[in-house]
Structure formats: C-alpha cells, structure tokens
Amino acid sequence: MKALLISLTITILLSACNAITDPAPEDPLVPASVMQLVEKSFDNPENVVFTEILENKIWNVELESRAKKYNSVLSPNSIKVSYRLTGTDVPDSLRNLLNTSVIKGGTLSGFKQEEYISFSDFSYEKTYLADYIWKGKPYVLKWGATFRGGPKMVYDLEMSPFKSRFPTADLDDMPELLKQYFQKKGFQFLRATVFMDTDFRKTYQVWLHKTNADFQLLFDQDCNLIAGSDQSVRVDDVRELPENIRSYISSANANKDYGFEAEITGMSRSELDGVKSYVLILHQPKLPDNTDTWYILLDQNAKPLLSYYSCTRY
Structure with missing residues (x-):
C-alpha cells in the first residue's frame, strides 16, 4: 500500500484538474478501500491516476502493471469493468467484421481488451474495444466471439456513441436522487449501465421491475428522466x-x-x-x-x- 500511495501522490500532482488532487491520509479523497482493491487486483501498480465518476461511489483508474497499461472502473467493493490497452494494430477479427458491415470505412484507434466485466448478456471468449470515427462522429466499437446455442462460433459487433461505460447490479452505485425516485415510484432496481462522454458526463440506462413487468428508463447527468416508461x-x-x-x-x-x-x-x-x-x-x-x-x-x-x-x- 505504501508503494501505491507514493506512486499515486506523485502521479496526481502532475495530472489534470479533474483527477483526485490530494490523497493525503488526513483528508483522503480516494477511500483506502478503493486503493486496497487496486493493489489487490494488480501486481505492483504504478503511475496510478484516479478520477471520480460518481461522488463517493465510483472511480476510474488508469495505471501500469508489469509494463502493461490498464483502465478500470471500480467502487470501494468491486471492479465493474477493466481493460488492458493493446496497441495500435487493427486486429484481424475486427477487420473481418467491419468489412462485412455497413459501418466500414471509419478511422480506428485506442484498442483495448476487456479483461473483466461484472456481468454481461453473453459470455465471450474475448472482448475488445476501439475508438472509431465514422461519418465524422466519434463512436466506440465493441466486438467479441462466443458459442451461442450451438457448436459454431458467433461474432458480435456493436457501435455506440459514448466514450466509455460500465455495468452495475448494485443499487448503492446509483446517485441518491435516482434511488429516491425509484423508491417513490415503487420501482425495483435490477441493473444499470452508466454511459460517459469524454468529459465524464453521464447517462444512466436503468432496468427496473414493477407489477410483473421489467422495463428501462433513461436519465441524464442531473438524474432527470429523459426517456422510457413502465408501460411502453x-x-x-x-x-x-x-x-x-x-x-x-x-x-x-x-x-x-x-x-x-x-x-x-x-x-x-x-x-x-x-x-x-x-x-x-x-x-x-x-x-x-x-x-x-x-x-x-x-x-x-x-x-x-x-x-x-x-x-x-x-
């Protein structure tokens, strides 16, 4: 932990203003449990930079471990998703998928492999992501391979307009305003995906349950309802x-x-x-x-x- 604190302190003093800037023990802006989780999950983490995503709840962390670079989203209790940066070469699997899709022709960068995710709709052999400029607009590509319903490999490709995202099935990860809204409406929280743009502004896609029906609602950065209903x-x-x-x-x-x-x-x-x-x-x-x-x-x-x-x- 001492090594991590020293590395964290040096890195943060040199980092941008939106990162945690004072990890002093007497006024810790990054909880000890979060730093302990990083030290437990990564071998000798160095050049560690934390950015708070949800106040006192969720942090983004960038670090190096064994000469590899990682980017993760975590709470004090668990890692939500973790990526390993993989270089600049376009993987053959992505090239082949793009060439048969209607979104080919864009510009790729920022490749990374998803090494851990807290839950997913399908279990993939490997999952990768990349930044993608298509028709002049920024997107993120996500692709993976899985055996689904048979012995033959299935390849999935997805393109979304957000810089990053993380899933959670923990109600405590939600802002207090959303928790209060769910309680007032009598909605049971099931899970959520939090989307973020380059400025870490968030959009909350939340799956809920009421009266034998599951549904989803969408909320903006300020927890205002912007779409969805329990009776579509x-x-x-x-x-x-x-x-x-x-x-x-x-x-x-x-x-x-x-x-x-x-x-x-x-x-x-x-x-x-x-x-x-x-x-x-x-x-x-x-x-x-x-x-x-x-x-x-x-x-x-x-x-x-x-x-x-x-x-x-x-």
Missing part, C-alpha cells in the same frame, strides 16, 4: 408516429446516416411523468438473413438520446 406501447403503423419522428427517419435515410436505407421493423412509444419518447428498431431491407441493426431512442423532439448499431456474423 407497441406501435404497429408508422403513421401513428408524430410527423417529426417520421421526418427524422426520412432525412436520415436520404443522407445515408445509417449506412443503408433503413426499414423500421419495431416501434414503441412511452410516456412517464409527462416525458415522451420513442424507440425505433431499424434493419437493412430485402436481406432476410441480415443482422445489421440500429436501435434508436428519440425524445419527443426527434432528438436521438441513445443509438447504437449491432450486427452478428456466423
């Missing part, structure tokens, strides 16, 4: 959507924003506390076996709040 309504006819939502799709198709002319294959609308939102599932038409998919969550002004692309290759 399926939309079967695009004419049931507001004109501005239909115009958004038409404009995006005309400008090839999705990489293909999209066909809407799923729609729903939600309203809670006066906040309206719409979910659209888009596929490439005329290709029945194609898995290129866009999931887009829009507010009532047709502003995308959450959008990501995914594809699966067998």
